[in-house]
Amino acid sequence: MFRKFAITLGAATMLASAAHADTITGAGATFPNPIYSAWAKDYKAATGNELNYQSIGSGGGIKNIKAKTVDFGASDKPLLPNALNDAGLMQFPTVIGGIVPIVNIPGVNPAQLKLTGVVLGDIFLGKVKRWDDPEITKLNPGWKAPALPITVVHRSDGSGTSFVFTSYLSLTSPAWSRAVGANDSVNWPTGLGGKGNDGVAAFVKQTPGAIGYVEYIYAQKDKVAYTLVQNSAGLFPMPDPVAFAAAAAKAPWGRAPGNYVLLVDQAGPKSWPITAATFILMYKNQDNAAKGANVLKFFDWAYKTGDATASKLDYVPLPLAVKNLIRKQWLQITAGGKPVYVSK
Amino acid sequence: MADAALTQASEGPQRIDDSPGASATGVKDAIFHGLCFTAAMVLMATLLGLLISLAVGGWPAFSHFGLQFFTSSEWNPSGTEDHPEFYGAAGPIVGTLITALVAMVIALPLAIGIAVFLVEFCPKSIERWVAIAVELLAGIPSIVYGMWGLFVLAPWFEEHVMTPLRLIAADHPGSFADHLMTGASSGSNIFTASIILAIMVLPFIATVFRELLLSVPSHVREASYGMGCTPFEVVSSIMLPYIRKSAVGAAMLGLGRALGETMAVTFIIGNSHAFPKGVFDSGSTIASTIANEFAEATGDLHTSALIALGLVLFVITFVVLAAARLLLGQEKH
Amino acid sequence: MATTENSPANTLPGRTVDRYARRKVINYIFIALTSVATAIAITALVMILYSLVAKGFSGLNLTVFTVDTPAGGEDLGSGGLRNAIVGSLLMCAMGMVLALAIGIMAGTWLAEYGDGNKLATAVRFLNDVLLSAPSILIGLFAYELFVVPFHGGSAIAGAIALAIVTTPVVTRTTEDILRLQSNQLREAGVALGAGKGLVIRSIIWRASRTGLVTGGLLGFARMSGETAPLLFTTAGNQFFSMNVTQPIASLPYTIANFALSADDNWRRLAWVASLLIAIAVLSANIIGRQLARGSQHK
Numbered sequence: 024m025f026r027k028f029a030i031t032l033g034a035a036t037m038l039a040s041a042a043h044a045d046t047i048t049g050a051g052a053t054f055p056n057p058i059y060s061a062w063a064k065d066y067k068a069a070t071g072n073e074l075n076y077q078s079i080g081s082g083g084g085i086k087n088i089k090a091k092t093v094d095f096g097a098s099d100k101p102l103l104p105n106a107l108n109d110a111g112l113m114q115f116p117t118v119i120g121g122i123v124p125i126v127n128i129p130g131v132n133p134a135q136l137k138l139t140g141v142v143l144g145d146i147f148l149g150k151v152k153r154w155d156d157p158e159i160t161k162l163n164p165g166w167k168a169p170a171l172p173i174t175v176v177h178r179s180d181g182s183g184t185s186f187v188f189t190s191y192l193s194l195t196s197p198a199w200s201r202a203v204g205a206n207d208s209v210n211w212p213t214g215l216g217g218k219g220n221d222g223v224a225a226f227v228k229q230t231p232g233a234i235g236y237v238e239y240i241y242a243q244k245d246k247v248a249y250t251l252v253q254n255s256a257g258l259f260p261m262p263d264p265v266a267f268a269a270a271a272a273k274a275p276w277g278r279a280p281g282n283y284v285l286l287v288d289q290a291g292p293k294s295w296p297i298t299a300a301t302f303i304l305m306y307k308n309q310d311n312a313a314k315g316a317n318v319l320k321f322f323d324w325a326y327k328t329g330d331a332t333a334s335k336l337d338y339v340p341l342p343l344a345v346k347n348l349i350r351k352q353w354l355q356i357t358a359g360g361k362p363v364y365v366s367k
Numbered sequence: 368m369a370d371a372a373l374t375q376a377s378e379g380p381q382r383i384d385d386s387p388g389a390s391a392t393g394v395k396d397a398i399f400h401g402l403c404f405t406a407a408m409v410l411m412a413t414l415l416g417l418l419i420s421l422a423v424g425g426w427p428a429f430s431h432f433g434l435q436f437f438t439s440s441e442w443n444p445s446g447t448e449d450h451p452e453f454y455g456a457a458g459p460i461v462g463t464l465i466t467a468l469v470a471m472v473i474a475l476p477l478a479i480g481i482a483v484f485l486v487e488f489c490p491k492s493i494e495r496w497v498a499i500a501v502e503l504l505a506g507i508p509s510i511v512y513g514m515w516g517l518f519v520l521a522p523w524f525e526e527h528v529m530t531p532l533r534l535i536a537a538d539h540p541g542s543f544a545d546h547l548m549t550g551a552s553s554g555s556n557i558f559t560a561s562i563i564l565a566i567m568v569l570p571f572i573a574t575v576f577r578e579l580l581l582s583v584p585s586h587v588r589e590a591s592y593g594m595g596c597t598p599f600e601v602v603s604s605i606m607l608p609y610i611r612k613s614a615v616g617a618a619m620l621g622l623g624r625a626l627g628e629t630m631a632v633t634f635i636i637g638n639s640h641a642f643p644k645g646v647f648d649s650g651s652t653i654a655s656t657i658a659n660e661f662a663e664a665t666g667d668l669h670t671s672a673l674i675a676l677g678l679v680l681f682v683i684t685f686v687v688l689a690a691a692r693l694l695l696g697q698e699k700h
Numbered sequence: 701m702a703t704t705e706n707s708p709a710n711t712l713p714g715r716t717v718d719r720y721a722r723r724k725v726i727n728y729i730f731i732a733l734t735s736v737a738t739a740i741a742i743t744a745l746v747m748i749l750y751s752l753v754a755k756g757f758s759g760l761n762l763t764v765f766t767v768d769t770p771a772g773g774e775d776l777g778s779g780g781l782r783n784a785i786v787g788s789l790l791m792c793a794m795g796m797v798l799a800l801a802i803g804i805m806a807g808t809w810l811a812e813y814g815d816g817n818k819l820a821t822a823v824r825f826l827n828d829v830l831l832s833a834p835s836i837l838i839g840l841f842a843y844e845l846f847v848v849p850f851h852g853g854s855a856i857a858g859a860i861a862l863a864i865v866t867t868p869v870v871t872r873t874t875e876d877i878l879r880l881q882s883n884q885l886r887e888a889g890v891a892l893g894a895g896k897g898l899v900i901r902s903i904i905w906r907a908s909r910t911g912l913v914t915g916g917l918l919g920f921a922r923m924s925g926e927t928a929p930l931l932f933t934t935a936g937n938q939f940f941s942m943n944v945t946q947p948i949a950s951l952p953y954t955i956a957n958f959a960l961s962a963d964d965n966w967r968r969l970a971w972v973a974s975l976l977i978a979i980a981v982l983s984a985n986i987i988g989r990q991l992a993r994g995s996q997h998k
Contacts, residue, residue, distance in 0.1 A: 392894075392895040392898065393895060395895065395897055395898070396895035396896050396897040396898070398897075399896075399897030399900070399901070400809075400813060400896070400897065402805055403805045403806070403808050403809035403812070403813060404809055404813070405805075406801070406802045406803075406804075406805030406806040406809060407805075407806040407809040407810065407814075407820075407823050408823075409802055409806070410802065410806045410823060410826070410827055410830070410867060410868070410871060411822070411823050411826050413830065413864055413867075414826045414827075414829060414830045414833075415826075416841065416845075417830075417833070417837065417838065417841045420840075420841050420844050420845070421837065421840070421841075424840075424844065476737070477737045477740060477741065478737075479737075480733055480734040480736070480737025480738065481734070481737050481738045481741055483734045484734035484735060484737065484738045485738070487734075488731050488734060488735065489738075497738060497742070500741070500742050500745050501741060502985070502989065503745060503749075503982060503985075504741060504744065504745045504748075506921065506981055506982050506985040507748060507749075507925075507978060507981070507982070508924070508925025508926075508927075508952075508974075508977055508978060508981050509925065509927065510925070510927045510952055510955055510956070510974065510977065511748070511752060511925075511974045511977065511978050512748070513959070514751075514752075514955065514959055514970065514971065514974050515747075515748050515751055515752070517959060517960075518751070518755075518959075518967075519747070519751050566744050566748075569741060569744075570741065573741070597723050597724065597726070597727035598727060598730070598731070599723075599726055599727040599730035599731075600723070600727075602730075603730075620832070623832050624832070626834070627832075627833070627834025627835070627836070627837075628834070629834065629835065629836045629927070629928040630927045630928060630952075630956070634959065634960070654834055654836050654928070657836055657840065658836060658928060658931055661840070661843075661931075661932055662931065662932060674840060677836070677837050677840050680834055680837065681833065681834070681837055684832065684833065684834060685829060688828070688829060688832050689829075692825070692828060
């Protein structure tokens with residue numbers, strides 16, 4: 024009886040293993056997960072090919088592509104040019120989005136509270152401990168602040184979102200820059216850690232007095248109140264694709280080696296100060312030409328037809344000029360000396 | 368035991384086995400024996416392999432940070448120049464020990480109470496059902512405990528325990544409530560994690576205690592009743608001391624389980640590496656740290672630090688479990 | 701324990717009566733405390749099962765079994781768990797095959813060939829250590845051996861990790877049940893001329909059949925509830941796959957991801973998945989224990 028079962032099982036698994044050769048695997052940032060999932064669904068409907076994207080955080084994306092356990096990695100934290108060269112990787116952006124601080128304070132609505140980089144730094148350093156602290160009420164004179172303690176929520180995993188947020192804090196808050204610095208995983212002075220953009224939103228949503236930071240779409244879909252943040256012009260723009268696009272308007276794509284571009288605290292009255300592009304990491308030298316071609320086919324398709332979906336999810340698609348620039352860069356991706364990308 | 372009988376008896380057949388016709392049986396027996404032996408060796412190799420891979424993987428972290436690995440609570444995976452990479456595991460190690468110990472403080476009295484209730488006081492009609500209920504509690508998978516803790520216990524605790532305490536602490540600075548609330552974060556904290564652990568460990572210890580109490584010879588029990596002892600005195604002065612050594616062993620088995628629990632704790636402990644500032648502060652355990660960070664530890668040092676944490680956990684649970692087995696003697700699941 | 705009005709206690713000087721009354725009171729308090737302890741445990745069980753059943757069943761619909769895990773942000777009620785269910789079944793099946801094969805053989809070795817053997821004592825001890833080792837460490841070990849060299853997670857790696865967690869359970873129960881078999885059975889077999897291996901296979905194993913099945917069921921119960929070994933070995937897959945060399949979805953992994961999100965639809969599915977796992981584990985446990993009790997009454 025036992026043997027029969029074993030034989031059937033073996034046969035079944037062998038048959039089952041003749042599977043989807045066209046599936047591309049990717050892993051990384053939770054920042055773009057909503058748009059990559061939507062694109063994957065549409066791509067499968069359009070072409071029948073599958074994209075399996077694991078949203079495990081930018082740190083995981085970098086680790087997995089370095090270990091070659093996925094076909095591409097995804098990270099909001101761009102790698103520096105020498106790190107790219109050392110690893111033999113190249114990176115390119117897909118969409119641009121914004122990061123917003125989210126709060127859970129009784130009576131506070133989205134876009135009501137105003138904060139600055141300095142105040143955010145002090146909150147996340149643990150220096151400002153209650154919502155009725157003068158640093159906060161000074162910026163929000165009309166608001167009756169409750170004597171509610173602040174619970175800081177940050178990321179527990181290695182996160183490009185954290186990298187962008189801490190970069191913003193480092194640029195605007197000298198205290199933060201001295202004490203902590205910017206990276207995808209830092210020595211958070213206080214607070215609890217949520218896993219992924221999801222986890223932070225979840226914790227903030229269920230803890231009165233909490234403050235966290237997430238990619239804009241998570242605040243929308245999870246119905247958590249976000250705050251306004253002062254930009255370099257001293258104004259408080261609404262976080263929306265217009266503000267994100269304004270921040271990205273002068274980005275030096277094409278002039279930045281390795282496409283290393285940071286969009287935090289950009290100039291311009293309409294710019295949202297915590298904007299970021301999210302990147303894809305691929306090996307310049309592909310082991311499997313077909314796999315490499317498939318990955319690029321997907322992103323080419325996304326560039327061509329994915330703009331509407333991206334806009335619907337409040338991401339900013341790349342300008343056409345930048346997309347064409349990237350397509351030229353794809354020619355650097357080769358297998359056995361020949362580029363895998365075939366422009367149509 | 369079985370073997371002695373067989374070897375004695377097989378001295379006869381072995382002589383018969385010398386004949387050519389029976390040597391095929393001898394070969395088959397040898398193959399079977401060999402397979403069984405191989406399986407046992409695979410088992411042993413697996414454990415030793417586990418130990419070795421933990422030691423080898425964790426060595427870089429140990430040699431890099433030395434004793435500071437155990438004493439520092441700074442956990443800094445970023446590798447910038449002003450803030451170099453540093454992994455001090457004091458936070459997770461302390462978190463592991465605190466949650467396990469608080470869980471035991473909660474669970475042990477309850478477990479003893481349940482075991483005594485089942486053995487001495489429970490009406491025969493419901494005894495079976497109560498025993499089944501305790502077994503069911505033991506059988507619930509840990510991730511279900513995690514879900515319940517995250518979605519039911521943590522919000523309830525936040526709303527009904529922490530918020531009132533916060534109000535009291537705000538109005539009465541310096542009071543006990545104020546001290547209790549130092550560093551308090553949210554409903555996801557060390558204390559609630561300990562509660563979940565306690566509920567998880569409770570049925571396990573209760574079952575073992577019940578079996579131990581049942582193993583007290585009936586003449587000892589009856590003699591004490593015969594002398595006019597109340598059930599309380601029988602249990603506290605006679606039965607519990609009788610099983611004392613095994614009872615401690617059972618408790619340590621429960622402790623071992625609490626130390627290594629991952630999923631139930633990860634959901635509800637708040638994931639903060641710093642040294643917990645108060646009992647309602649968020650923290651982390653070794654298991655939750657590994658679960659959260661391993662999938663994306665990029666630097667070799669980071670990965671090594673996590674594996675080193677694993678080795679520390681292994682050593683702690685190994686010591687506890689070895690002591691438990693010694694105290695419990697041979698048997699008991 | 702009843703005392704009548706004329707009992708010695710009542711006719712003795714006051715202090716003895718007081719002492720007796722005090723002992724009675726202490727005893728009643730004790731009974732109350734133990735009852736409260738039991739009530740607490742039962743309450744906890746009821747609360748947990750209630751949440752599980754209420755939230756799990758309310759989110760349950762037919763699509764859970766026919767549709768794969770959804771992307772985030774979808775409407776409440778959409779999406780399912782098909783790929784996760786299939787993945788879990790696949791890995792549990794493979795893991796059980798491995799665990800039963802090694803566990804039963806190793807348990808047999810310990811029971812039949814291992815007496816008075818120092819090596820057997822060591823193996824038994826190490827088996828117990830592995831039995832109680834934190835399963836996340838086993839996940840780490842499986843990652844180092846079966847994920848890193850193969851550049852990726854896979855269902856096979858997950859199955860092996862689960863097997864490592866389960867084998868000690870099977871070994872333990874096998875050894876226990878084989879030792880319970882009466883020596884007369886062995887002697888009878890040998891007297892008929894059977895070699896030791898044949899005695900074990902055709903007599904002892906057969907006699908212990910129920911116990912071995914129980915051990916298998918208990919092992920299965922342990923295996924289906926485990927999450928930590930799957931975290932690093934299977935990598936998850938949002939699509940349906942039966943390819944065992946590739947990442948695969950599983951119920952526990954899905955729960956771990958969905959539960960920690962703020963997406964209501966995902967959280968609904970996390971509860972449904974928890975319910976499914978709990979049903980599998982508790983059924984296996986109950987059936988196993990019933991079988992064990994049944995065989996004891998023979």
